[in-house]
Amino acid sequence: MAFLINLLSAGIRSGTAILFATVGEILAERAGVLNLGVEGMMLMGAVTAYGVAYSTGSAWVGLLAAAAMGGLLALLHAFVTITLRADQVVSGLALTFLGSGLSAVVGAPLVEVAQAPRLPAFNIPLLADLPVLGPILFQHNVMVYIGFLLAPLAWFYVFRTRPGMELRAVGEYPAAADVMGVSVYRTRYLYVVVGGVFAGIAGAALSLAITPLWVEGLTAGQGWIAVGLVIFAGWNPLRAALGSYLFGAIRRLPLDLQNVGFFLRNPTYGYFMNMLPYLFTIAVLVIGSREAMRRRVGAPAALGQPYVREERGK
Amino acid sequence: MSTNPAFEMRNISKRFPGVLANDNVSFAAAKGEIHALLGENGAGKSTLMSVLCGLYRPDGGELLIDGAPVDFRSPRDAIRAGVGMVYQHFMLAPSQTVTENVMLGLRDTPFVLNTPQLAAEVEKIGAQFHLPVDPHAMIWQLSVGEQQRVEIIKMLYRGANILILDEPTAVLTPPEIEGFFRTLREMAAAGKTIVFISHKLDEVLSIADRITILRGGKWVDTVANANLTKATLASMMVGREVLFRLDKTPHQPGAAQLALSQVQALDDKRLPALRKLSLTVHAGEIVGVAGVAGNGQRELAEVIAGIRPVTGGAIAVTGQDVTHAPPLARIQAGVAYVPEDRSATGSAPDLSVAENLALRAFRKAPLAGRFVLKRQLMQQQAQKLIAQFGIATPSPQTPSRKLSGGNLQKLILAREISSQPQVLVAAYPTRGLDIGATEYVRKVLLEEREKGVAILLLSEDLEEIFALADRIAVIFEGQIVGDLPANTADLETVGLLMAGEQVEA
Structure with missing residues (x-):
């Protein structure tokens, strides 16, 4: 029992970064723009958060800086894909390479420094004392609690509000939104940038709360897991929360199993356990890239397609 | 007012x-x-x-x-x-x-x-x-x-x-x-x-x-x-006089060249699109398929061309069974296909006009050499087809995506017809074309009928079906619900059948 409580609690904590990144990517893709640069934006967010928190002495300022950095990188992607109509896959990949490389360079001096301030962790009064649920849900850092609110709020925004409806229409049939007076370009810019802000926050959650340190490649592919989860979640923020925590737990599993007798005797099996989340991501991405499958799980119909008004015919 | x-x-x-x-x-x-x-x-x-x-x-x-x-x-x-x-x-x-x-x-x-x-x-x-x-x-x-x-x-x-x-x-x-x-x-x-x-x-x-x-x-x-x-x-x-009547010789059908029996197929959403559809087209006749869009027309054309799998029933071309044959085998059996989507399915937009014209013929001599294509011959043949079908293009080297809809359709018709098919499936061949190009396409279809080709014409334009077809097959929810001789059919009956109404014969 203690093992399970421990695993679920750690899973939720480690899934929180993935959750922020996934919800952000869902918003961008709902507007019709695929951004494969999540990994790069998360890394830049993580290093920015850590560096700024270290030099200002405030983790909150670090978090804000990370959000701004994520938004800025996403703005670059938005400009290249929406205004210049470049291929979204290529631009996103470039962004990931840029983020991985740049974060390693600017982050090099930070690896050695003393601990930067962390985002606060606290128990929720009363609820934290509940048996089982208390330790799983209510003894965490502040980002986990924000994450709890994020998924239902994002769901409500997308499916129950006027701007959410416009967002979905832009990703589904941009021409229809355009003729009804919804600016496709503005909407897409907005949500790509918002997606970047969330990826930046996800990076900050990692380096300032979840694994509070900076090393090169800190995210270890979590940005890619987020991209895969968007498909797994069917572009639905609530399901994204479920998936994020599930992935968090799968990522934690090898760590918790290290001390189980079987793995102590057979250390190679541990490596296979470490592969699990990535194998799962690859499987989801392969399945999700099949056109027919995508349609069935509810992909935004215009995902990946640039919108050009005057090309619709004469 | x-x-x-x-x-x-x-x-x-x-x-x-x-x-x-x-x-x-x-x-x-x-x-x-x-x-x-x-x-x-x-x-x-x-x-x-x-x-x-x-x-x-x-x-x-x-x-x-x-x-x-x-x-x-x-x-x-x-x-x-x-x-x-x-x-x-x-x-x-x-x-x-x-x-x-x-x-x-x-x-x-x-x-x-x-x-x-x-x-x-x-x-x-x-x-x-x-x-x-x-x-x-x-x-x-x-x-x-x-x-x-x-x-x-x-x-x-x-x-x-x-x-x-x-x-x-x-x-x-x-x-x-x-x-x-x-x-x-x-x-x-x-x-x-x-x-x-x-x-x-x-x-x-x-x-x-x-x-x-x-x-x-x-x-x-x-x-x-x-x-x-x-x-x-x-x-x-x-800007000139237009002929509304097309000259058509009497209907003299030959052997059954295309026969579908009890064919079933699924649409893109994996729902049944063709439900035990049976239809026969004879040499020298045009069968017009009338129906409201989305009743299985697209799937019908695609199962004949071989680009959509058949889940039941049989398809025969000139007596050979091709139910599960790949598209190439059907081309060799004499099926020509003028698809609904000219630019994505009917042609390769970035290839030149000459290359697009050769897309059916390139596998065999004379165009195919031992290892390389005979490009000069390809150009010559393209010149000939361009002149014969009146395709307006700056040159045979122009990418076909630069052609207008009408000229692209002429290109596709030229390619398909120059292979001397036994069966021609034409899906919405005049959709979006202007009067001049429409007249031309219709004339070509009638010429092919004269030559004894079995033609299946899908069209949303009832006037076109009445003008060209010898028989009118009405499709509704994946079935042929009526098969009427064109010269005695009336618009009202066809309209009712299209809407799924029962009509007394």
Whole structure:
């Protein structure tokens, strides 16, 4: 029992970064723009958060800086894909390479420094004392609690509000939104940038709360897991929360199993356990890239397609 | 109908790279008037209307609404001024509900949507103008006719006084068209101005109060709908006399060249599209498939071409079974295919005209050498076909994506027919073509019939089916529900069959 409580609690904590990144990517893709640069934006967010928190002495300022950095990188992607109509896959990949490389360079001096301030962790009064649920849900850092609110709020925004409806229409049939007076370009810019802000926050959650340190490649592919989860979640923020925590737990599993007798005797099996989340991501991405499958799980119909008004015919 | 113009367009010009789409066009319509805008494809109708509804900004000229000059920067400005456009390709998001689509883009709705209240409003407008539709249905669940109603409701909800309808009847069955025309007349009687874009002369003559004709981007004439004939309208549209009758020799069918028995297939959503469909086409005859779009026509053409798997039944070409044969085997068996989508399925847009023309013949001598293609010969053969079929292209090396729709269709026909097929499947061969190109395509199909080719013609244009076909097969929900000789069939029976009604033989 203690093992399970421990695993679920750690899973939720480690899934929180993935959750922020996934919800952000869902918003961008709902507007019709695929951004494969999540990994790069998360890394830049993580290093920015850590560096700024270290030099200002405030983790909150670090978090804000990370959000701004994520938004800025996403703005670059938005400009290249929406205004210049470049291929979204290529631009996103470039962004990931840029983020991985740049974060390693600017982050090099930070690896050695003393601990930067962390985002606060606290128990929720009363609820934290509940048996089982208390330790799983209510003894965490502040980002986990924000994450709890994020998924239902994002769901409500997308499916129950006027701007959410416009967002979905832009990703589904941009021409229809355009003729009804919804600016496709503005909407897409907005949500790509918002997606970047969330990826930046996800990076900050990692380096300032979840694994509070900076090393090169800190995210270890979590940005890619987020991209895969968007498909797994069917572009639905609530399901994204479920998936994020599930992935968090799968990522934690090898760590918790290290001390189980079987793995102590057979250390190679541990490596296979470490592969699990990535194998799962690859499987989801392969399945999700099949056109027919995508349609069935509810992909935004215009995902990946640039919108050009005057090309619709004469 | 009052005499005050609801809108007035004066000397509108709009230029696209390389084309002058509107050249000094003036156009006006009165309150309560149904005004038809008539012209061939490329005549500038859609451009002119896109200017009126704020999608395009004109390069010259001025626009007045209710006598006051306006400058629309976006469709939203136009909607605010009471101008609403119903596009030919509906502007509806399929995965959203009717109500959501009607509400899309409205600024005065609250941040959090009150769906029940909005749905009630949608229903009320629908009832007022006889446009019944379920406000909670998803768009993809609706028939095309219902989707069109949603589009109109969307505009009425926004208080549109000027409604522009871009070829609204193209997607409707004859009975639906009648109901639709009633709704139009009611709206006009209620003081709305209706601009009806079409190239169907019969419909224009039966619904319009006045008719404006455009040709080659220029205004030709505006006439009151009195004592007009199809022939006069057509000659104004085309700029010359047009033949409405095609010369056709008597029907002399030969052996069964294409036989489908009990064929079943699924559509892209994996739902049954063909339900035990049986159909035979003989040498030297044209079988026209009539039906409302989405009743299995596309799947029918694709199972014959071999690009959609058959889940039951059998297909035979010239007596050979090809039910599960790949496309190449069918080409070798003598099947030629003119697909619905010319640019994506019918041709390789980035290959040259010559290469596209060789796409069927390149595998065998004389075009195929031992290892490399004989490119010079390919050019020569292309020159010959270009001349023979009158394909307007700058050169055989031009990428085929630069051709117009009509010329691309001629290219595809040239390629398919030069392979001397036994069976020709032509899916919507004249869709979107202007009168000149349409005439040509029809002539080619009749020539092939003379040569003894078995032709299956899919078309949404009943007039075309009646003009070309020897037999009319009506398709409804994946089955052939009627197989009638063309010379004795009447439009009403075919229309009822298309709508799924039982008809006494």
